[in-house]
Amino acid sequence: EIRKAAERASGLTAQLLAFSRKQIINPKVIQPNDILNNSQKMLKRIIGEDIDFSFTPGEDLWCIKADPIQLDQILVNLAVNARDAMTEFGKLSIETANISLDQDLNLDLESFDGRLDDFVQLTIRDNGSGMDHETREHIFEPFYSTKELGKGTGLGLSTVYGIVKQNNGVIKVDSKPGLGTTFRIYFPAIKKEADELRPPQPARLPGGSERILLVEDEEVVRRLAKKMLDHYGYQVIDKDSGEAALVFADKHGGAIDLLLTDVIMPGLNGRELHEKLIEKWPSLKVLYMSGYTQDVIAHRGVLNQSTEFIQKPFTIETLTRKVREVLEN
DSSP states (O other): OHHHHHHHHHHHHHHHHHHTTOSOOOOEEEOHHHHHHHHHHHHHHHHOTTSEEEEEOOTTOOEEEEOHHHHHHHHHHHHHHHHHHOOTTOEEEEEEEEEEGGGOOOOOOTTSOTTOOEEEEEEEEEOSOOOOHHHHHHTTSTTOOOSOTTSOOSOHHHHHHHHHHHTTOEEEEEEOTTSOEEEEEEEEEEOSOOOOOOOOOOSSOOOOOOEEEEEOSOHHHHHHHHHHHHHTTOEEEEESSHHHHHHHHHHOOSOOOEEEEESSOSSSOHHHHHHHHTTTOTTOEEEEEESSOHHHHHHTTOOSTTOOEEESSOOHHHHHHHHHHHHHO
């Protein structure tokens, strides 16, 4: 029950970060049709067998640049919202299409680069109860809900809104009482091949014997991370500050394979520590971790496309897989 409560709190925080566009994302060039094809089985389980579900993929669909996990979040939240608005004979359809500005879409393009002309449109349509004008005006506000007390957090659609904006998209809604609801999401088109997404990881968690310098000023997190990595065979030296890590480096004769460090700490931050340590160990790899939001971390000059990063709170599976990935790359 404690774990469930922690997971609910973590999920709620992630939704709030998504709404405020401060969730740390990993955008890739993806093919929406592929993501949707892979998500169909999951969506059917979520909405139930009594609802007629269909997916119509657009032909020769362009790619988009977005976080594939967040695209799944959008689909799940909108599917759940649609399911709750439908009773018997419910229908939910999802379509994708290439859209150009010369089709007079009357899009609000404030968040788009003015040079953009082409977009990928994702349409989610249901035949549920629909919404009146007042409800439509508020649906993207956090904690706004038309459901009875205890039936929802009021964060589903605000999360969708935040994710769309964070991935440089625009979302529109068309709905009337008794006539269902249609959401249209527009992402800037990327006209090149999709990135190769990693296949599902094997069930067995990877271990190793490399030496890891763990630097974390929060004792509880440091102790937990050390236990996780010790259990999987790594040789872990843990320090509570960047300064303590430098003292260790001066005295330690052997090599260190990986620096696992918090980003924001009193005194030296994680990036500064890594820059100093590579003077002694030029091949030292680094994995940053933080519970702070994207803009705070970016301000420290840490986040860029090649940065290896893990978001707190992390599970033992997330940590061990990421550590192994960084060590092997």
